[in-house]
Amino acid sequence: MGNIGWSGIIIVAVLVVLLFGRGKISSIMGDVAKGIKSFKKGLSDDGAEQTQTINTDTQSSTESQSSTESQSSTEAQPSKKEDSNLENK
Numbered sequence: 001m002g003n004i005g006w007s008g009i010i011i012v013a014v015l016v017v018l019l020f021g022r023g024k025i026s027s028i029m030g031d032v033a034k035g036i037k038s039f040k041k042g043l044s045d046d047g048a049e050q051t052q053t054i055n056t057d058t059q060s061s062t063e064s065q066s067s068t069e070s071q072s073s074t075e076a077q078p079s080k081k082e083d084s085n086l087e088n089k
Helices: 006-076 080-088
Strands: none
């Protein structure tokens, strides 16, 4: 009872064509295709935007790490004035 064979699908297709006509069906299918293309384009644009964001975040974290390392190495080396002050005491 619930099984629809090829003959049932063909009958439904013929009824749809008779009700809507070939022109209307082709325009609907064209709109569906445009929607799918737009969706895929949106996904690829979003993926490219995320990649750029990740690259930007990586570059900024690398720059902040290098600046932190240079500051810590500067702080680790005492200046000549501090050395002379320590020797005088």
